[in-house]
Structure formats: C-alpha cells, structure tokens
Amino acid sequence: MFEFEIKKKSSETRARTGVLQTPHGEIKTPVFMPVGTRATVKTLSSEDVKKLGAQIILGNTYHLYLRPGQEIIKLAGGLHKFMNWDKPILTDSGGFQVFSLSKNRKITEEGVEIRSHIDGSKHFLSPEKAMEIQEDLGSDIMMAFDECAPYPADYDYIKNSMERTLRWLERCKEYHSDMSRQALFGIVQGGMYPDLREISAKETTNIDLPGYAIGGLSVGEPRELMIKLLNHTTPFLPENKPRYLMGVGTPDYLFEMVEAGIDMADCVLPTRIARNGTAITSKGNLVIRNAKFAKDFSPIDEECDCPVCQNYTRAYVRHLINVDEILGARLLTIHNLYFLINMMEKIRLSIEEDRFLEYKNEFYDKFGYTYHK
Amino acid sequence: MFEFEIKKKSSETRARTGVLQTPHGEIKTPVFMPVGTRATVKTLSSEDVKKLGAQIILGNTYHLYLRPGQEIIKLAGGLHKFMNWDKPILTDSGGFQVFSLSKNRKITEEGVEIRSHIDGSKHFLSPEKAMEIQEDLGSDIMMAFDECAPYPADYDYIKNSMERTLRWLERCKEYHSDMSRQALFGIVQGGMYPDLREISAKETTNIDLPGYAIGGLSVGEPRELMIKLLNHTTPFLPENKPRYLMGVGTPDYLFEMVEAGIDMADCVLPTRIARNGTAITSKGNLVIRNAKFAKDFSPIDEECDCPVCQNYTRAYVRHLINVDEILGARLLTIHNLYFLINMMEKIRLSIEEDRFLEYKNEFYDKFGYTYHK
Numbered sequence: 001m002f003e004f005e006i007k008k009k010s011s012e013t014r015a016r017t018g019v020l021q022t023p024h025g026e027i028k029t030p031v032f033m034p035v036g037t038r039a040t041v042k043t044l045s046s047e048d049v050k051k052l053g054a055q056i057i058l059g060n061t062y063h064l065y066l067r068p069g070q071e072i073i074k075l076a077g078g079l080h081k082f083m084n085w086d087k088p089i090l091t092d093s094g095g096f097q098v099f100s101l102s103k104n105r106k107i108t109e110e111g112v113e114i115r116s117h118i119d120g121s122k123h124f125l126s127p128e129k130a131m132e133i134q135e136d137l138g139s140d141i142m143m144a145f146d147e148c149a150p151y152p153a154d155y156d157y158i159k160n161s162m163e164r165t166l167r168w169l170e171r172c173k174e175y176h177s178d179m180s181r182q183a184l185f186g187i188v189q190g191g192m193y194p195d196l197r198e199i200s201a202k203e204t205t206n207i208d209l210p211g212y213a214i215g216g217l218s219v220g221e222p223r224e225l226m227i228k229l230l231n232h233t234t235p236f237l238p239e240n241k242p243r244y245l246m247g248v249g250t251p252d253y254l255f256e257m258v259e260a261g262i263d264m265a266d267c268v269l270p271t272r273i274a275r276n277g278t279a280i281t282s283k284g285n286l287v288i289r290n291a292k293f294a295k296d297f298s299p300i301d302e303e304c305d306c307p308v309c310q311n312y313t314r315a316y317v318r319h320l321i322n323v324d325e326i327l328g329a330r331l332l333t334i335h336n337l338y339f340l341i342n343m344m345e346k347i348r349l350s351i352e353e354d355r356f357l358e359y360k361n362e363f364y365d366k367f368g369y370t371y372h373k
Numbered sequence: 374m375f376e377f378e379i380k381k382k383s384s385e386t387r388a389r390t391g392v393l394q395t396p397h398g399e400i401k402t403p404v405f406m407p408v409g410t411r412a413t414v415k416t417l418s419s420e421d422v423k424k425l426g427a428q429i430i431l432g433n434t435y436h437l438y439l440r441p442g443q444e445i446i447k448l449a450g451g452l453h454k455f456m457n458w459d460k461p462i463l464t465d466s467g468g469f470q471v472f473s474l475s476k477n478r479k480i481t482e483e484g485v486e487i488r489s490h491i492d493g494s495k496h497f498l499s500p501e502k503a504m505e506i507q508e509d510l511g512s513d514i515m516m517a518f519d520e521c522a523p524y525p526a527d528y529d530y531i532k533n534s535m536e537r538t539l540r541w542l543e544r545c546k547e548y549h550s551d552m553s554r555q556a557l558f559g560i561v562q563g564g565m566y567p568d569l570r571e572i573s574a575k576e577t578t579n580i581d582l583p584g585y586a587i588g589g590l591s592v593g594e595p596r597e598l599m600i601k602l603l604n605h606t607t608p609f610l611p612e613n614k615p616r617y618l619m620g621v622g623t624p625d626y627l628f629e630m631v632e633a634g635i636d637m638a639d640c641v642l643p644t645r646i647a648r649n650g651t652a653i654t655s656k657g658n659l660v661i662r663n664a665k666f667a668k669d670f671s672p673i674d675e676e677c678d679c680p681v682c683q684n685y686t687r688a689y690v691r692h693l694i695n696v697d698e699i700l701g702a703r704l705l706t707i708h709n710l711y712f713l714i715n716m717m718e719k720i721r722l723s724i725e726e727d728r729f730l731e732y733k734n735e736f737y738d739k740f741g742y743t744y745h746k
Contacts (some may be wrong), residue, residue: 040693040700047684068667068692075668076688084684294441295448311420311457315449319441320413326699327413 002183002210004242004263010356014234014261017351020211020242022088022140023181024080027055029242029263030351032254032344033090034337035271038063039073039083041337042271043330046085052306052334053341056088056140058266061133062097062125066116070136078138090266091139092246093130093172093187095146096215107147109164127171131184139182143213144172146187148246151219158191162200165189169207183210185244192221194232201236212237213244214262218253223371227256234260251280251343252369255360258347270340274332277321280339284368286314288332293318306338375556375583377615377636383729387607387634390724393584393615395461395513396554397453400428402615402636403724405627405717406463407710408644411436412446412456414710415644416703419458425679425707426714429461429513431639434506435470435498439489443509451511463639464512465619466503466545466560468519469588480520482537500544504557512555516586517545519560521619524592531564535573538562542580556583558617565594567605574609585610586617587635591626596744600629607633624653624716625742628733631720643713647705650694653712657741659687661705666691679711 006018020027034041034049037060041049049057059079064070076082079089098105098112106113111126130145146165149158169186176184186204190196205212214233217226230245237243242264245257249267257265270280277289281301286293288300299309300317308317308331320328343363350359379391393400407414407422410433414422422430432452437443449455452462471478471485479486484499503518519538522531542559549557559577563569578585587606590599603618610616615637618630622640630638643653650662654674659666661673672682673690681690681704693701716736723732 038692038696038698039689040698043699043703045684045700045704047680067696068688072668072688072692076670076686082686082689082692084689295445297449307420311418313449313455315441315445316412316455316457319411319445319455323411323440325411325413326416326702327418329699330416330703331418 001180004211004240006240008352008354010351011354012357013259015258015351015356016261016263017348018242018263020263022056022183024086024088024140027088028348030254030258030344030347031055031264032249032340033058033264033266035060035266035268036083036085037268038067039079041333042275043326043333044337046083048334049085049337050087052337053345054087054337056090057085059089059091059137059139060094060097061091061130061137062094062101064091064137065094065123065133066118070133074136074138078136080138088140089137090141091134091137091143093143093145094125094133095130095143096148096246098125099148099150109167111145127168128175131172131175135176135182141183141185141211142176144169144184144186146189146215148216148219149189149191151192151221153191155193155196158189158193158196162189162191162196166200166203169204173207173209179210185209185211185213187213187215187246188233188237189216190233191216192225192229194229197229197233198236201233205236205238209241211242211244213246215246217245218247226253227260230257230260230262234262249340251340251363251367254340254344255347255363258351259356259360270336271333274336275329277328277332279317279332280336282363282366288314288318289321290318300332300335301339304335304339304342306335306342308332308335308338374553377584377613379613381725381727383724384727385730386632388631388724388729389634389636390721391615391636393636395429395556397459397461397513400461401721403627403631403717403720404428404637405622405713406431406637406639408433408639408641409456409458410641411440412452414706415648416699416706417710419456421707422458422710423460425710426718427460427710429463430458432462432464432510432512433467433470434464434503434510435467435474437464437510438467438496438506439491443506446511447509451509453511461513462510463514464507464510464516466516466518467498467506468503468516469521469619471498472521472523482540484518500541501548504545504548508549508555514556514558514584515549517542517557517559519562519588521589521592522562522564524565524594526564528566528569531562531566531569535562535564535569539573539576542577546580546582552583558582558584558586560586560588560619561606561610562589563606564589565598565602567602570602570606571609574606578609578611582614584615584617586619588619590618591620599626600633603630603633603635607635622713624713624736624740627713627717628720628736631724632729632733643709644706647709648702650701650705652690652705653709655736655739661687661691662694663691673705673708674712677708677712677715679708679715681705681708681711
C-alpha cells in the first residue's frame with residue numbers, strides 16, 4: 001500500500017506526474033486536495049465533491065477532535081463512513097490549528113496545552129494524541145504533529161521549533177508504526193532560513209516514511225521568498241516518495257509547486273473566497289459580488305464547462321451573494337473547485353506531453369499574471 | 374391556457390385530483406409548492422428542486438422587487454430565465470410581506486406606503502404596481518394585491534380590509550386583463566368571521582378569473598378554527614377552477630386542505646424548520662439538532678428513499694447542524710421537501726384509488742397525530 005510510481009518527468013523542470021496507491025483507491029498526481037474541515041467541504045456533500053472530480057479530500061483533526069469528537073467518528077466506522085466519502089482522505093495533525101486558532105496555548109517538549117476556540121475547555125495535544133485521533137478518524141494519510149511557526153520569527157525560535165518538530169516526528173512514528181492501512185507523512189519546517197530548511201529536510205527524510213510534506217510556507221511571506229524556499233527545499237526530498245506542499249491553493253502557487261517537483265497541495269482558498277463572492281476564472285479572479293455584474297448575463301467563465309457556468313449567469317450569482325443566499329456560496333464553491341481540479345488535470349496532461357512550461361505561460365498570460373514568464 | 378381539468382373526485386370527501394395547464398407545463402393537483410423567496414429555494418439550485426420532483430415553485434414579489442429589482446429580472450428575460458427554472462412559477466403579490474415585514478406602513482385606498490425592511494427606503498405598492506412587477510417577473514400565476522389581515526382583529530377592521538381587497542382585485546384585473554400568458558388569481562379574505570368569508574368568497578368569484586385563493590388563514594389561529602373556516606369557505610369557490618390555500622405546509626394541514634377540496638398550497642415551513650435542524654419524517658418531526666442523535670447512525674427516516682436518507686445518517690446531519698455547516702441545512706431541506714412532495718404524490722394516488730381517508734388515517738397514526746381520525 002502507498003506505493004508511489006512516477007509516470008513522467010518534465011524535461012525542462014522538476015515537474016512530474018505519478019500515481020499514489022491508497023486503501024481507498026489511487027491518486028493521480030500532481031493533485032489539489034479540497035479541504036473538508038468539519039467532515040464537509042463547506043456547502044458540498046460528498047456526492048457533490050465526487051462529481052467535481054476530486055480524488056482526495058483533507059479533514060482537520062483539531063476541528064473534528066473538538067466536534068463531533070473522535071469517539072463518534074470512530075463509532076461511525078471512521079471519517080470515510082461518517083461523511084460517506086469512499087475515496088482517500090488526508091488528515092492534518094491539528095498542529096496548524098493549535099497554533100493559529102487557540103489562544104493561551106502552552107508549548108512544552110511533551111506537547112501543547114490549549115484552550116478550545118469554541119468553549120474555552122482545556123485540552124492537551126501531543127504527537128501521541130495526534131496519532132491516536134487520526135487513527136480513530138481512519139484517514140489514508142496522517143500527518144505528523146508539528147509546529148507551524150509564524151512569519152516572521154527569529155532564527156533561534158525557528159531552530160528550536162524545527163528541532164522539536166523532528167523529535168515529535170520520532171514519537172509519531174513510534175506510536176504509529178504500522179503503515180499498512182494509514183500512511184504517516186513527516187513535515188519539513190525551518191521557516192524562511194535555507195540552512196534550517198536543509199537540516200529539517202535531511203533529518204525528516206532520514207526517518208523512513210511513505211511521504212513527506214513541506215509546512216510553514218505560504219504563511220504570509222513575500223511571493224519571491226516562498227518560491228525561493230520551495231525550490232531550495234524540494235530537492236532534499238526523495239524522488240520516489242510523494243511530496244506535499246501544505247496550504248497552497250492559488251493558481252500560480254499550484255503551478256510553481258508543480259514546477260518545483262511537488263505532487264500534492266491543499267488549501268481553503270478556493271472555497272473561502274467563494275463564500276466571500278469571488279470566482280477564479282481563466283481570465284483572473286472576479287469579485288462577482290461587485291455591482292458591475294448586476295446586469296451581466298454571461299456565465300462566470302466563458303471557457304468553463306462546470307454545471308454553474310452551464311446553467312447560471314454572473315447576474316444571478318451576484319444577486320444570490322448580494323442577498324446572502326446560501327446557494328450563492330455553493331455555486332461559487334462548485335465553480336472554484338471545478339476550476340482548480342480541471343486546471344490540475346490539464347497540468348498533468350501538459351507534463352505527460354512534456355509541454356508544462358508552455359501551458360504555464362499560456363495560463364499565466366490569460367489569467368493576467370505578469371511575473372515569472 | 375390555464376385550463377383546469379378535474380380527473381377524479383373522492384367519494385367520501387371533497388378531495389379531488391386535477392391537472393392545471395400553464396405556459397411552463399402542467400401541474401398535477403393537489404400540489405405543494407416550495408417557496409423560492411429570493412429566486413432560490415433556500416440552499417437549493419433550480420436543478421436540485423427539479424430533481425426533488427417539484428412541479429411549481431413560488432417566488433416572493435416584495436423581496437424580488439427590493440433585490441435584485443424588477444428591472445434586472447425583466448432584463449434577464451423573466452424570473453424563469455434569471456434562476457434557470459423552466460417549470461411553472463407562482464408569484465405572490467407582495468401584500469403579505471408588506472404587512473408582515475415592513476414597519477411604518479400607511480394603508481390608503483390607493484395602496485400602501487412602506488419603508489423597506491432592508492434599508493428603510495420608501496416605496497409605494499398598489500394593485501397596479503403589484504401587477505406591473507409580476508408582469509416583469511413573468512410568473513405563470515400572479516396573485517392579486519390584498520391585505521392579509523392579522524389575527525386576532527375585530528370585525529370592523531376585517532370587514533373594511535376585506536372590502537378594500539375586493540376593490541383592489543377589480544383594479545388588478547383592470548391592469549392585468551390579458552390572461553393568455555400569465556393567470557391572475559383572486560384572494561378570499563374575511564379573517565375568522567364566517568359571514569365575511571362568505572361575502573368575500575362570493576364577491577371574489579363573481580370576478581371571472583382562472584383561479585382563486587384563500588388567504589388570511591393559518592396566521593396564528595387555533596387549529597380547529599382554521600379547519601372550520603377552511604371548510605366553510607371552500608364550498609363557495611367554483612368547482613371547475615383551481616383553489617389555492619396560501620401559507621400552509623404542515624403534513625396535517627395539507628391533508629386537511631385536500632380533504633376540504635383545495636388544490637394548491639405553499640409554505641416556508643419545511644425549508645425553514647430544516648435550517649433550524651428539524652426533519653419531517655413518517656413518524657413525526659425529529660429535532661435532529663438534539664444531542665440524543667449524536668451517535669444515531671440510522672437514516673433520518675427509515676422509510677424515505679430521498680438521497681439524504683440513502684447516503685447520510687442522523688449522527689452526521691446532527692453534527693453538521695450542530696457546527697452550523699451549510700450542508701446540514703441543505704440536507705434537511707432536501708429531505709423535508711422530498712418528504713412533502715412524495716406525500717402529495719401519495720395523496721393524489723389515494724384519491725385516484727378513492728381511498729383518501731384510509732391513507733390519511735394511516736399517515737396520521739404513524740406520524741403520531743391524535744386528532745381528527
């Protein structure tokens with residue numbers, strides 16, 4: 001299980017296509033994973049997500065641990081059964097939310113004491129607890145418990161944090177040693193410091209695991225810095241294992257990560273901006289909420305063949321968003337996810353046909369990106 | 374157009390089945406009409422509503438007049454095109470919302486001056502304006518501009534209001550005299566006073582129209598009073614025209630109105646209680662939001678074959694409602710509408726097979742209704 005086979009390598013870049021085997025079917029990479037934080041990709045049912053062509057979704061351990069709780073999901077037979085999703089699921093470790101959502105957290109070598117962002121109740125998360133919860137969730141891919149350090153942060157803070165994340169990874173693997181049904185991925189940290197990224201990547205990949213992720217990028221740093229560190233870090237990850245860049249979901253970042261040799265990414269961006277009234281289109285993002293679309297009876301994206309663009313107009317979606325009708329958020333969510341999933345499919349095809357850079361330039365031109373031609 | 378053919382009459386009650394022709398297809402009666410207030414049945418797309426088997430939906434003139442405004446919908450080619458719904462639409466006159474939503478309204482013989490419940494802006498609604506807006510919306514069935522009087526209200530208030538509603542109906546028909554593409558239905562008022570109901574019914578039906586409605590019932594009065602007035606009023610409506618009871622949507626009120634000889638009804642109830650976490654089931658309403666369903670992995674209704682009951686559990690839907698995930702409201706909306714639409718189909722079948730009362734008693738027993746056996 002969790003075999004990863006590289007199918008084709010780009011001759012001009014580090015881009016590659018591959019197939020990752022999981023207990024719930026295979027995943028064609030590079031892949032974008034929609035985020036289903038609380039056992040639903042917001043506004044969508046599992047059937048909806050499947051119809052959009054998603055190959056794998058992400059669940060958030062911290063949120064599911066708080067509500068409905070690991071016991072209920074375990075009783076249901078795992079997250080797949082609970083939400084009726086029979087394709088692969090990746091769960092994060094809760095680390096990111098512990099640091100981004102909970103106030104009054106206290107980090108020790110043992111783990112993190114937190115107060116729930118919902119009711120203020122006290123909880124203790126540790127590498128072992130993160131593994132226990134994810135085992136109960138029954139995800140195909142589990143993530144190691146790490147600290148996603150803030151940006152900016154000074155060298156010593158990042159160094160200590162990165163080293164602790166390495167020790168936590170050892171404990172994760174100690175707790176979860178049987179990878180036959182659930183794979184554990186380690187996470188490379190190191191902030192914006194190239195030498196720490198190198199150490200973290202080498203030490204993390206010294207631990208034999210079915211896959212590796214890069215965390216702590218796309219956390220607010222400038223674009224050029226993100227791309228520099230991405231391209232600096234990726235070469236230290238083994239060729240023959242899936243590589244996952246955490247928290248990336250704009251079209252350009254997805255192209256850049258593929259170019260750097262990354263195979264998987266996830267982000268709430270397409271679904272979050274949908275709920276705020278923004279559509280991703282082949283000609284750039286459109287703030288459909290704007291009054292200028294009130295009488296625009298064309299589809300969101302002329303070139304898109306998603307069910308929303310086939311059936312509804314900008315004026316209609318704008319009206320729904322304007323009056324806060326749930327359907328507006330839903331239609332834009334469907335469109336945005338379809339757009340990215342379709343884009344990833346075209347990216348895979350362009351790699352197979354060894355014209356990735358050509359496709360990237362074509363896409364950037366049309367989208368209106370003016371950098372990195 | 375708008376021919377109404379009675380197919381079968383119950384031998385024990387006044388229940389009947391029929392077919393109403395409209396420019397957007399035929400409607401089998403008795404029928405329940407889901408409410409799509411602001412050009413969407415809340416949480417659902419037009420495709421979703423069609424899949425549920427809805428034959429006709431209702432749009433709210435007052436809401437659509439305020440946002441997006443009649444001009445935009447007219448530009449789109451009417452409400453059908455705006456929301457991509459190609460089956461029949463009935464629009465109310467705005468009268469109900471004028472009286473229930475807007476404060477500082479001023480009623481005169483000419484019409485009603487209101488302040489918008491959204492931004493406080495001033496508007497003047499009249500029989501002529503209500504017709505103009507509904508003509509722009511392009512609904513198949515337009516409703517006359519009436520006053521839906523409050524409950525309780527004294528005799529003189531109701532008498533004056535009912536008489537003004539009759540004068541307003543004359544003006545509606547004067548403005549909208551061509552019924553070839555859009556039918557105008559008159560509305561019987563008269564509060565809880567049987568003599569006023571009789572006068573209103575006789576005077577309203579003296580005006581030749583393609584259909585007639587009963588308004589001002591189910592506005593907070595006791596159940597027995599509602600059923601008494603319903604059965605008192607309906608016989609004054611012509612046999613050969615469709616009869617519409619406004620604002621009714623609980624299973625028992627739907628059975629009672631069919632028994633009284635009514636053909637059409639609408640209500641926000643099934644969709645509103647869905648968003649609050651309540652499911653209508655064959656064994657009564659279930660407050661799925663309740664903690665007791667947290668570990669209940671059975672479907673919402675064992676006997677239901679809707680997509681929600683086929684794919685998801687009470688525990689899952691309860692979790693979604695509990696964490697305010699939009700999907701929870703959506704799944705319960707789908708289930709509740711499916712339940713009522715399916716129930717109406719079974720009611721039609723029971724009339725065709727002349728066993729309406731048998732089906733009613735069976736349904737009431739199982740649902741847990743203890744009255745009116």
